[in-house]
Amino acid sequence: MEKARLIARGAEAHIYLIEDWHGFRAVAKVRVSKPYRVRELDTIIRARRTKLEAYFLYKVKRYGVPTPTVLHVDLHNATIIMEYVEGILLREHLLRTPDEDAVEQLGSLAALLHTHSIVHGDLTTSNAIFSDEQVVLFDFGLAKSAVTVEDFGVDVLLFKRSLLSVHFKYFNELFEAFIRGYQRVAGKNRTNTVLKKVSEIERRGRYVSRELR
Ligand SMILES: Nc1ncnc2c1ncn2[C@@H]1O[C@H](COP(=O)(O)OP(=O)(O)O)[C@@H](O)[C@H]1O
Ligand SMILES: [Mg+2]
Structure with missing residues (x-):
């Protein structure tokens, strides 16, 4: 090379x-x-x-x-x-501007994956590039075909935790935007089912380690 x-x-x-x-x-x-x-x-x-x-x-x-x-x-x-995707890492973009529209897009992309029975496996703002007002998703090294609500819940929980750790200040607005985008694609019922699962996993206190998968 x-x-x-x-x-x-x-x-x-x-x-x-x-x-x-x-x-x-x-x-x-x-x-x-x-x-x-x-x-x-x-x-x-x-x-x-x-x-x-x-x-x-x-x-x-x-x-x-x-x-x-x-x-x-x-x-x-x-x-x-x-x-090569031109643009700025979504993480950096959000640190500059708490851009709800970008996170809403990411929510829709997550739902698109989930409605096709796929989970990303490492859904964080470091694995998306904001390019020309569009969110481009990459790093599918931990992606898998999935069908259980638990799998979808884990994907959403990973994203939630990444927002909490990096974009803490605007966490509420940004997570709401993500859910809005998700619901636009997955619909209200599916979204609520996944969110319930997220709370359940959080309650169980079982956190997914990237290393284990
Ligand atoms: N197609 C691409 N276009 C532009 N930058 C990229 C591309 N793929 C990866 N990168 C850059 O490389 C970094 C690491 O890539 P990633 O696929 O997430 O690897 P890792 O599995 O090590 O996390 C990304 O955060 C991004 O900055
Ligand atoms: Mg990565």
Whole structure:
């Protein structure tokens, strides 16, 4: 990968910006090995997550969820080459402006996923880019097909907790906006069922650790 510049280093992947990938401005998401994992297992896990992430990035686009277009997948090197999304991380955007409209959009996108029996798995304001007034969702490495209300509730709870930790000051307005967007797509009944589940999980005090999934 020539002329690739490291732009982000996450817990499991490095993100490189490639200025000219066959004419596209692209990003390479490279899953790196974890020294504490057995090598064979590590290779399998990285390939599996890469494959799943590319699959969901592609699949949910058809449901109307804006995602970076996948340009190339290299399972051997646990790498996805995808469109570089111009814009600002939703997290940063919200820290500047408590933009209810943007969060409402994200709520609708979450509901779109859920009504197609998919959960994102890591729904936070760090996994969305505000681009041209539009919210683009990415980082589907923990996404899965899901059907239970519990799965949907966990997705919403993760988002709620991320709002609480990062955007505490405007939490109420922003979470309400998220629910508004969610309800617009999922309808009142479904939304209430999911919200009830969120409260139930909170009461049980069972928090989902990213590491466990
Ligand atoms: N397609 C993309 N376009 C622009 N920036 C991206 C893109 N994909 C990832 N990034 C940047 O890289 C960071 C980490 O990417 P992400 O997929 O969330 O990796 P991780 O699984 O390590 O969290 C993002 O927060 C974002 O800043
Ligand atoms: Mg991420």
